Amino acid sequence: xxxxxxxxxxxxxxxxxxxxxxxxxxxxxxxxxxxxxxxxxxxxxxxxxxxxxxxxxxxxxxxxxxxxxxxxxxxxxxxxxxxxxxxxxxxxxxxxxxxxxxxxxxxxxxxxxxxxxxxxxxxxxxxxxxxxxxxxxxxxxxxxxxxxxxxxxxxxxxxxxxxxxxxxxxxxxxxxxxxxxxxxxxxxxxxxxxxxxxxxxxxxxxxxxxxxxxxxxxxxxxxxxxxxxxxxxxxxxxxxxxxxxxxxxxxxxxxxxxxxxxxxxxxxxxxxxxxxxxxxxxxxxxxxxxxxxxxxxxxxxxxxxxxxxxxxxxxxxxxxxxxxxxxxxxxxxxxxxxxxxxxxxxxxxxxxxxxxxxxxxxxxxxxxxxxxxxxxxxxxxxxxxxxxxxxxxxxxxxxxxxxxxxxxxxxxxxxxxxxxxxxxxxxxxxxxxxxxxxxxxxxxxxxxxxxxxxxxxxxxxxxxxxxxxxxxxxxxxxxxxxxxxxxxxxxxxxxxxxxxxxxxxxxxxxxxxxxxxxxxxxxxxxxxxxxxxxxxxxxxxxxxxxxxxxxxxxxxxxxxxxxxxxxxxxxxxxxxxxxxxxxxxxxxxxxxxxxxxxxxxxxxxxxxxxxxxxxxxxxxxxxxxxxxxxxxxxxxxxxxxxxxxxxxxxxxxxxxxxxx
Amino acid sequence: xxxxxxxxxxxxxxxxxxxxxxxxxxxxxxxxxxxxxxxxxxxxxxxxxxxxxxxxxxxxxxxxxxxxxxxxxxxxxxxxxxxxxxxxxxxxxxxxxxxxxxxxxxxxxxxxxxxxxxxxxxxxxxxxxxxxxxxxxxxxxxxxxxxxxxxxxxxxxxxxxxxxxxxxxxxx
Numbered sequence: 019x020x021x022x023x024x025x026x027x028x029x030x031x032x033x034x035x036x037x038x039x040x041x042x043x044x045x046x047x048x049x050x051x052x053x054x055x056x057x058x059x060x061x062x063x064x065x066x067x068x069x070x071x072x073x074x075x076x077x078x079x080x081x082x083x084x085x086x087x088x089x090x091x092x093x094x095x096x097x098x099x100x101x102x103x104x105x106x107x108x109x110x111x112x113x114x115x116x117x118x119x120x121x122x123x124x125x126x127x128x129x130x131x132x133x134x135x136x137x138x139x140x141x142x143x144x145x146x147x148x149x150x151x152x153x154x155x156x157x158x159x160x161x162x163x164x165x166x167x168x169x170x171x172x173x174x175x176x177x178x179x180x181x182x183x184x185x186x187x188x189x190x191x192x193x194x195x196x197x198x199x200x201x202x203x204x205x206x207x208x209x210x211x212x213x214x215x216x217x218x219x220x221x222x223x224x225x226x227x228x229x230x231x232x233x234x235x236x237x238x239x240x241x242x243x244x245x246x247x248x249x250x251x252x253x254x255x256x257x258x259x260x261x262x263x264x265x266x267x268x269x270x271x272x273x274x275x276x277x278x279x280x281x282x283x284x285x286x287x288x289x290x291x292x293x294x295x296x297x298x299x300x301x302x303x304x305x306x307x308x309x310x311x312x313x314x315x316x317x318x319x320x321x322x323x324x325x326x327x328x329x330x331x332x333x334x335x336x337x338x339x340x341x342x343x344x345x346x347x348x349x350x351x352x353x354x355x356x357x358x359x360x361x362x363x364x365x366x367x368x369x370x371x372x373x374x375x376x377x378x379x380x381x382x383x384x385x386x387x388x389x390x391x392x393x394x395x396x397x398x399x400x401x402x403x404x405x406x407x408x409x410x411x412x413x414x415x416x417x418x419x420x421x422x423x424x425x426x427x428x429x430x431x432x433x434x435x436x437x438x439x440x441x442x443x444x445x446x447x448x449x450x451x452x453x454x455x456x457x458x459x460x461x462x463x464x465x466x467x468x469x470x471x472x473x474x475x476x477x478x479x480x481x482x483x484x485x486x487x488x489x490x491x492x493x494x495x496x497x498x499x500x501x502x503x504x505x506x507x508x509x510x511x512x513x514x515x516x517x518x519x520x521x522x523x524x525x526x527x528x529x530x531x532x533x534x535x536x537x538x539x540x541x542x543x544x545x546x547x548x549x550x551x552x553x554x555x556x557x558x559x560x561x562x563x564x565x566x567x568x569x570x571x572x573x574x575x576x577x578x579x580x581x582x583x584x585x586x587x588x589x590x591x592x593x594x595x596x597x598x599x600x601x602x603x604x605x606x607x608x609x610x611x612x613x614x615x616x617x618x619x620x621x622x623x624x625x626x627x628x629x630x631x632x633x634x635x636x637x638x639x640x641x642x643x644x645x646x647x648x649x650x651x652x653x654x655x656x657x658x659x660x661x662x663x664x665x666x667x668x669x670x671x672x673x674x675x676x677x678x
Numbered sequence: 679x680x681x682x683x684x685x686x687x688x689x690x691x692x693x694x695x696x697x698x699x700x701x702x703x704x705x706x707x708x709x710x711x712x713x714x715x716x717x718x719x720x721x722x723x724x725x726x727x728x729x730x731x732x733x734x735x736x737x738x739x740x741x742x743x744x745x746x747x748x749x750x751x752x753x754x755x756x757x758x759x760x761x762x763x764x765x766x767x768x769x770x771x772x773x774x775x776x777x778x779x780x781x782x783x784x785x786x787x788x789x790x791x792x793x794x795x796x797x798x799x800x801x802x803x804x805x806x807x808x809x810x811x812x813x814x815x816x817x818x819x820x821x822x823x824x825x826x827x828x829x830x831x832x833x834x835x836x837x838x839x840x841x842x843x844x845x846x847x848x849x850x
Contacts, residue, residue, distance in 0.1 A: 181776075253775075315812070362687045374691060378699035385703055389711075400714035400813050402732055404787075407710035411702045537772060539753040589776075598776040617753075617773035620744060627753045629773050 021086050024074025025165040028115075031067035031122070032155040034060055038125070038148030042141035046213075054141035058129035061144050064151060065126035068119040075115055075164050076106045085171040088112065088164040094177040094594060096565040104188040105178045110312060110328070111164035113191055117308070118154045120192070120199045121147065128203060135224065142210035143203075150202050153335045161328050177594040180566070186246030194239030194266060198304040200232020201269060204276065205301035205343070208294045212346045215353040217294065222284030225297065227654055229280050233273045234650030240266050241643030252600035252615045254535060254631040256639055259408040261316035264387040265307035271380040272300040275373040282366050286358035286431060289366070291351045292373070298343045303380075305336040315391060361433040368426030375419040382411045420473045420524065424480030427513060428487060442487055446479035461532050470528025477521030481514040509656040516649025523642030529610075529635025536630045541623065545576075549632035551612065552576040558619060558626050566590045568601070571616040571626060575605065587616045611636040712787065716817035717764040725790050733766060733796050734785040734814045735759040742780055759784060759796070761817040766790075770798040783814040 038060040045053025078086045079102050082095045092109040093102060107116040125147045132140050158164075207225050211217045243266065248256045257263060276296040282289045310316055313329020360366040386403045393401045424446065428439050454472035461467055486492060488510060489502040536548040545554035556572040570588040574581055585603035592599065605612040610633060617627030713731045725731060741758040754771040757780075768786060778784065778801060788798035802811075 359684065362684065362691075370688060371691070374695045378695045381696075381699055382703050389707075400816065402712045402714060403707075404710065404712055407706045410710065411706035414702055415699065537753065600776055615773065618744065627773055 020074050020077050021083065021165045021167060024071045024078070025163065027067045027071035027074065028155065028159060028163075028165070031064050031071065031118070032152065032159060034064040034067060035148045035151035035155055038064060039145050039152055041145075042148070043145035043213075046138045046141045046145070049138075051137070054137055057141045057144035061122075061125040061129040061147070064148070065119075065122035068115075068122035072106075072115050072119045075112060076103060078165075079103060079106045079112075082175060084173070084175060085167050085169070086164075087166040087168045090168060090172045090175045092178050093175040094565065095174050096594075097178060097183065098564055100185075100188070101178060101183045104185075105182070107191050108178055108182045108187050111158070111162040113195075114154065114158045114162055115164060116192065117195050117199065118151060118158065120195050121151055121154065121202055124199055124203050125151070128206075132224075136220075139210055139214065139221070142213055143206045146206035146209045147202065150206070150339065153338065157328075157331050157335060161331055177565070177592070180590065180592040180595050180597050180599045181250060183565075184246070184250055186242065186250060190239060190242045190246055193235050193242060197232050197234075197236025197239050197273075198269065198307065200228055200235060201273060201297075201300040201304045203228045204232065204297040205339075208297035209343060209346065211294060212343075212350040215350055217283065217290040217354050219284055219287055222280055222282075222287075222293070225293070226277070226280040226284050229273060229276045229297070229300075230650050230654055233270070233277050234647040234654070236266070236270050236273060237643050237647045237650065240270060241640045241647075245640045248636075249602050249604060250599070252602045252629075254533070254613055254615075254629070254633065256530065256636065259386075259405040261387050262311050264383050264408075265310040268380055268384060268387070269300055269303040269307060271376050271383065272296060272303050275376040275380075276300050278369045278372050282358075282369055286360065286366060288358035288360060289370070290354040294351070294354070295347065296373070298340070298347065302336065302340045302343075305332070305339065309333055309336055310387075316387070358432075360431070363429070363436065364434045365426060365429045365431045367434075368422060368429055371422050372419065372426065375415055375422070379412050379415045379419070382415065383408065386411065417473070420477055420520075423517060423520070424476055424483075427484045427517070428480075442483055443480060446476055446483050449479050450476035457528075464532060467528045467531035470524060470531060474521045474525035474528060477524060478518050479521075481518035481521065484517075485511070485514045507656055509653045512649040512651070512653030512656070514649070515652060516646045519642045519645030519647075519649055521642070522638050522645055526635045526638030526640075526642055529638065530633060532634045533636070534632040537627070538630070539620075539625045539627050541625045546628070546630070548630050549610075549612075550577065551582065551632075553614070553628070553630055555626065555628060558616070561588065563590070565594060566592045566599075569616065569619065570601075571614075571628070573603070573614050573628070575612060583612070585612070585614045587614045589616050606637055608637050610634045714785075714813045716761040716820065717759060717766040718761055718817075718820070720766055720790060720796075721764050727789060727792050730787065730789050730799070732785055732787045732813070733759055733768070733790075733798075734783070734811060735761040735766075735817055736814070737778070737780050737782060737784050738765055739781045741765075759786070761820070766796050767794070768796045768798050770801055772801070774801055783811055785811050785813065 038057060041053050041060070042057035045051070045056070075088075077083075078089050079093055080099070082093055082102065083089050088109065088111050092112075093105050097105065105112075107113045125144060128140070128143055128147065132143070135143070204225050207221065207228070211221055243263070244256045247258075248254075276293065279289045279293045279296055283293050309329060309332040312332055315329060358366070386407050389403050390401055393399050424443060425439050428442050450472045453475035454468050457468035457471040458465065485503070485506075488506055489499040491499045534549050536546060538546040540546065540555040542555055542557050545552050547553070552575075554574045554576060556574055558569055558571045561568040561570045568588045568590040570586055573585045573587065575583045575585055583605045585605055587603035588601040590599045590601055591597075600615055603614045611631070613631035613633055615629040615631075617629060619626045715725065715731055715733055717733070717735055720733070736759070738758040738760045741756075743756045745754050745756065754769055755774060756767065756769050758765045758767050760766075768788075770786065770788075785802045786796070786798040787800040787802070788796055790796050
């Protein structure tokens, strides 16, 4: 009964989404106020229907309803309750429901918080969001209905992939989807602006917070995914340049460009066409990510078994939305007249440079990720493109980006000069060089990590210099600077903090360049050394969990004979899935991660294979990402965003002419 | 600064950026493209010993041997990879991924030595035991072991019963 309710709610949501597409879009064309006014209640209704469908599915998982095919395939009664609930979105069908539900929530949010928007613009944005919903709901109901019943009911479910039975699954997909779907909203704004043929500062003021929110969530989602892979897979790495990882990086990169160019639209009414294009591409990249993950066309370490038919459907949706958007763009882009003029050396110019470099990095990652597909289709050769390609092709582009991102915020709008910026940054450059030489000496002449540390110091220092400059820290007394700091817009703080976050992540990545690894086969009582620590294997014993058994090792970590920590890595075996998982033991002191993995055991000699890592500054990678997202959140709390100049916007909507 | 000149500047910058990105991509491609080869491909055309590539197929049932090592040395493991027609012996130093199992699809990266052994530097793991890497599926098709027209690939669990005709060249 509950499953049928969920199915019905899904169908209801599809109908509401159809109405939400047709009525407001038509109403906006006909300037029919009553038709436009249907948009908000329809969006709310669709959101409610989707939330009900999602809750129904969650209920089926929670009670382990074995008459629902999706539950049978992906769950089991012996699973802990937390993983039963998170297992709702641990599979293709459930994750799609989560995707559309988040889209529904975004639609409801636009309709609720967007009361100040011009009526026609709001109707069009909600109409486009409805159209996106229609596509994905049709896809869900047609190819991936999670409420399909089976008869006779199975005695019990087949279990969830053990790798997914982890807290990472509870957090990573929802955050990532919030990011992906956030770009659906900026896409809808871009399409609405193209239909209206007008982009102004009010539009930029709306797109900026949405792109900022999407970007912050995507940053957190990617960081969590990377951290999850780091501790769950037990390979000791955090980023493998794998197609599925790149699929989430592509929208992030374009989103970063969009975030910056939207500021220019808001403040200076320039770069309008470009921002629209970025908004379209950002959503395209989100869809491409969904397609790559769901179709399995690329060989990925994170791939799950999948169905090519579904991939084809998503590809169709991708083509439909992007082709439509680009067609509209081709016809309407000319109508966007830039009003703000700026010199090449200016804040706007710096943002253009940022956009250019970020887009080039995106292009490199895009080509590298999809090249195996092209090579197979064009030349019939099976190739793969691995980390060396991405490292050597993107590094030379990241260097000027990091150099320029320090200077950009210190430049005034419209027209700037180099000398004042140099005067503000010279001491940061000195610190950067000092960091380079110190790192070079300390690491034993490892050049690349030292370069990384230099840039990290440069970026963090420049973020500090930016705040110091704005608060006149070095020009007046402390009390005065404190007062100025309090008066500084939160967006300025947010930008500086997010930039510093990039620097901290860069330091973490550079530190990982100095990571050490050791592989040893040890009998109990034997020990090995790594990074100045002695690692002694004490014993390996059996352990039993709710739906697994394990071999857990006890490793004592000693430094100069004193016990630092007892580490207990394990290797779990899930009998239901006949699969092993690795439970890594990590001891972190925020400067480095000490990381231990137990491998196979040899029954005859009693030895166990132990893999040990010393990951210098590894926690900073995710710490930096968290700080970036924090900066984004702080920017969102800015007064300008909360008070979005409603009077001007509504006045224009009712009286302003509508250019064709 | 007129609008025309500004546009020129931006176009110039864009050209520079796109040009350097293309140049970077092409140079990086030259050195870093990794080809995929099945055991039959390797025996048909022997790859140069310094060229690294990916070898994929099924881990032959009963072929996995762990080597005894001295204290503190890196443990290593030997196994054979088959595409149903030919097999290649592989040696790997390291901890095998969780989903490595006899009779299942595997992709390894490394170099083919002059002694006819593939020295893997990496054994790629997957998250899902029913997942078959597309390249491995393709290799099985080419060696005539799986005709997609006759239905889907047999479930992964039944691959361990696969016993390929041992070719004399496999040298095990």
